[in-house]
Amino acid sequence: MTKALPIVVGVDGSEPSLRAVDWAADEAALRGLPLRLVYASLWERYEGTSLADDVGKPDEQVLAEDVVDSAARRARRRRPDLDVSVDVLPEEPEYALVRESRLATALVLGTRGRGGLTEMLLGSVSLTVAAHADCPVIVLRGSHDDRAAAGTRGRVVVGVGEDGKDSPAVRFAADEARRRGVPLEAVRAWRCPAYETTDHPLMSGEPARLHEERAVEALDTAVADVPADVELHRHTVEGHARRVLLDAAADAGLLVVGAKRRDVTFGLQLGRVAHAVLHHATCPVAVVPHRV
Template structure:
């Protein structure tokens, strides 16, 4: 049996937008879609599930659909389901979140603890329907983004679209260097930023030779580079490292920033 794509629902418009996105995603990847509603006690759960199910079938009539109601807190339920999920899809805001929040508390907590990729559906309708034909992935030095790059290539492959790989770097303030040496040249004395990007892309590019790739090496803050690149994208993909000795992921400042401000759906992919 195929591992299902899970989507959390709570009756909010944000969660229904996540259902729309997830229904199309499940059909693209040929996996079943499972609607999950977690609540301690809610008499309206059957109606909520029915509305979400109708929305999914309307968005993608071919989707293989199922649903379940779990009587526990939403974060624990969704993280638990994520142990056997293709991915978890969530809305950016829930019914219980305070006005003014950029990202719902449940979505942030699940993104920080799930074992599978978590997609938070953000942005306007043009970013959610695949209008731009671009997937953006952030690439960092080291192994933290390896699984994210593989995920991004697979997404670009099934969407038949372009992949834009972004590696941003900066020389730390106060770092001594030879007079007259540019920041890029100084950085290249260690490991050239272009090599970091090329090495990260080489293996997945061989696996998905049909995916057109654009590489961008950017001098400046990672957060700004990713937000600018994703302004014309259908999906932004970032990696997350495991925290040694602790449960969950190391989201870091950059991941927190893009989860709160990304103009399009964003996937947080745990390092394997």
């Protein structure tokens, strides 16, 4: 029997990471999956091996073990029946969490941890992992209530791009909406390029209408396989995709966007829309990879 892949959470003792533990515990319970808590840090680079010889363990490793044990107790208090495991890894958190994503159903992160600069809108770890992970990455943006549970009132919003009918982002969003018992709002942004506009009174509005019709067709194609038991709302909106999605998700429980993954080892591979909503959304954001 194949073992179920866990929900993985990156923890470091910061308040954002503890909020991520709460959210991930709910998500794991919703899906009937185990929860895995991971602390990753290169403490050996800074403390050296001599300290480990003197006291048994580097101070940072002792701290890391305390952090994951405390997070595990928190998750079990929230969800007593949850299968929770922990791990402490002596390596850069970005690399460790991207590797963890290969054997995870989803990966949950806070906006930034103890090392985040105050002027950053999103921590470098969260941004890098969202850009390279093999599984969906949920970053806990906004002043939400740290809940991902059945009966949660906030709807799920998904941005519909160019993936076509078999969209991983739409599938993920529909599954989240169904499990929570909330509506799914599928949004497709469209724009009429300036060079297609005309001042002729008989042609006024014609190019815009054609672009909107194409947007409606693309949206209908993308949501064609959404299960019938999911309450579905469709919207096409004129404007920049990032602004349209941020407005649509202003009071949502979750915003879902896709991110194309190409077979290269450099660059963020995130896209401008995903990058923008990760920095500015007022609700949790799920970035769902799509191999091309």
